[in-house]
Amino acid sequence: MNKKDKEINKFLATAFKNYKRTTLSKKIERMLGLYKRKKNVSKRYNQQSMERLFPFKSIPETNYPVKDYIIELERKILPYGTNVSSPKFIGHMTSALPNFTLDVAKLIASLNQNVVKLETAQSATFYERQAIAMLHELLYSNTKEFYEKHIHQTNSTLGIVCSGGTIANLTSLQCARNLLYPQIEKKGLYNESKGVVLCSELGHYSIKKSMGLLGIGSDSLITIPTDDQNKICIDTLKKTIHECQKKQLKIIALIGIAGTTECGSIDPLDALAEIAEIHNIYFHVDAAWGGSIKFSETYAYLLKGIEKADSITIDGHKQLYLPMGIGLVLFKDPKMAALIEKQSEYIIRKTSIDLGKRSIEGSRPAHSFYLQAGFKLLGKKMYARLIEKGIENTNNMADYLDTLDDFELLTFPETNIFLYRYIPETLGNIPKTKTVNKALNTFNKILQKKQMEAGNSFVSYTTVPLKKYDRDLIVGLRIVLASPLVNKTDLKLIIEEQRKLAKDICLYQIYQSIA
């Protein structure tokens, strides 16, 4: 072995051997502290300047000295990142996370269990099944005997951990599809008759995406309008089902939403469950956002009926306050997932307890460690407090906005997301005709952009049909209040800033541009 080879071997031995805290570890920890205190939360940088910061480069021949890598993080990544955990960043479904999640991240990466197979994830396999059962009980409230029976039974699947809500929704729709078309997995959809999926117009776009992927076609999604509380119209739904039956369209699934992305509204799940039962339709609830409201005794009633859903999507990285990359689908019937079971002579053996047997994903990290840490280090009470605090903050802010002449509350804040808009003084007292709303739409989009560009705080915007305005498409400023670090002062400052920024927007120009 020559000298160079020896050096390389030495490097590898050090790099791959037992973990020790290094300069890099310490620097990263210091950076994290600084990052969270960064004032600029989500400045929208000029595209060209960002492109210049990250130009094309080949993979380097020789490894960088660690200090150069640190410099890259310090100069390029952190200053231009989005501070999603800031109490002033309240426009998306993000929040500060409990600090223990960072230690658990290290633990997961270090143990690097691959939960696709028992052989590469022994205790992690049982730990994951335990975590799923815990969450299943929260939402389905079955008996202790039920859980003791199914928790570790090879043929039972209480749920599947996956990378996010999209894969969870996809998994549930795959079950629904396979239930209706029993030959589909093997034979394909070539000679089948058309099937449709029913969901409110506020359904997440992952539903359409899943339908395209599953071969049932995104055009087969029938969206039902929402009422003045942004919930699915039950009457229209009933009529639609009747029409589908007349046209002999198969109904693959009915989807209820527990926490719409747009405004946090929750469909009347109990009524939906009843309809699904009467017509024998697969009933899925997308509770990616709202599932954990069940923690709160005060607000759990909002989810009444969720326990009748054939499957439920819930995201760990949303209101379970865990890092990105954790979704779950839960099943009422522990045998449902047999519909999507794969067997592979070589990889997943029939009799095994391997978690990969019924998951869309294959090799997969032990993200259930995050779930377990959340359940155990926060417990039901802290989760309840987090949910309640978010809803209280939301109600307070909505009440406050309601007292202001220059703001209009657009949606009823049922949970912790709501929409509102700024109304310039000159438009305050005139009727909101289609033209006025069009001008206000543009006005509020500009306002949102200005606030983002300033970078001190961030709310998002979205466009929804509102019954109040004859289902005109209305642009609303969107606030999501999940972080326990948000306080009244933060919220008032954000409103104050919007008011200031609004003064510089020329309404006359907007009218000219839309005329």
Add this chain to the structure above:
Amino acid sequence: MNKKDKEINKFLATAFKNYKRTTLSKKIERMLGLYKRKKNVSKRYNQQSMERLFPFKSIPETNYPVKDYIIELERKILPYGTNVSSPKFIGHMTSALPNFTLDVAKLIASLNQNVVKLETAQSATFYERQAIAMLHELLYSNTKEFYEKHIHQTNSTLGIVCSGGTIANLTSLQCARNLLYPQIEKKGLYNESKGVVLCSELGHYSIKKSMGLLGIGSDSLITIPTDDQNKICIDTLKKTIHECQKKQLKIIALIGIAGTTECGSIDPLDALAEIAEIHNIYFHVDAAWGGSIKFSETYAYLLKGIEKADSITIDGHKQLYLPMGIGLVLFKDPKMAALIEKQSEYIIRKTSIDLGKRSIEGSRPAHSFYLQAGFKLLGKKMYARLIEKGIENTNNMADYLDTLDDFELLTFPETNIFLYRYIPETLGNIPKTKTVNKALNTFNKILQKKQMEAGNSFVSYTTVPLKKYDRDLIVGLRIVLASPLVNKTDLKLIIEEQRKLAKDICLYQIYQSIA
């Protein structure tokens, strides 16, 4: 506010505020060191005893004290985990990982960027596109101008980061399907004529799984036999294509494998590319395992032709030596992914550079930080050395086994995976008839199980049709040598242990059981 609420608020403020190293951080770091030194690598525990360790429990009302959580990790998780990074755990596609990945894990969880949207991942969006371009260049070797043009262009997609090879293969097959059935995403597959996918019999099971999911049906997979080097038979492939054309079956895709799961063999990609071009078939290469062989100047020739693939799957968590949860699909044509583009009025806007526009997954962590860290802190040379060391180890071990009378090498070790089996002395010199092979299959399965149960070391087993034995299904012990920490002594000890364990297996009983 009462006293209890105050306490809760105080707890949350501490738990969610700036990260500081805590007792938990330090304990976890200590555990990691101990874990890596754990001798027992993958003991197969009794199912019942594992079930007792992880019984059903509700989510606790009140949060655990941190010390109880630590005790749970110390007593239940670590002792019964699989030591996938041990140099004695060489039966699966796992390896020790470079230590910096643990620090990066913490960084990713802390910044918690959601790369689905630019707004929630500003620098991370560009950093990810930069990482993808780097890897694209490694495999497709386009010009600098090509990369400078496409790296950040909104309508160009050089690749998509996803949670693993399964989603990567799914994405590529979705493209291939949509190319052939242009209306499919919207209209579904209801009235289309049947399409097939062609792949060698050693294709990964995610291909079948994807076909079931995509609605094209897993029965539509036509598997082509492999030759004596476990590569796809080109002649049979050509005949099959001819037959498909005669039957007017559409060919959705031809898939080449660069590193079969079973034995690491690499299909003749150049020949496959030529066939695909002649017949105008979408050509995908599943290089989840073998893609990074391109780093080695000595072995890159094995991948000749990969640059002609329409898409390539490569896994970060395999031979890029990164933690679980990172797959990629790369595209030759940067416009290919337009076939799977989703637009959502409310979430992903048309003109944006949002990474979620063309990915199957939605919200997603910034796992490209791992890719960047790997590229920069290891560089091409270290990656080349890792690849070469694995192949050298494999060749050495195969040579050694070849000198032993009681072992038979079953596959040619083209890369760093190979199959062999133990041959008891009494069967050494007799012809390997179907019955003898059947007995040897059982014998080697028992041997593998015994070694796993002992827990000192781990090799896996698999069953493949071998040309050498008239395509009889042969059980082979399977060794995967990716870890740079493996040395000759480890390998000799593993063989020695197998030899010892074999002495206790009764051949007579096996013959009786299969008779």
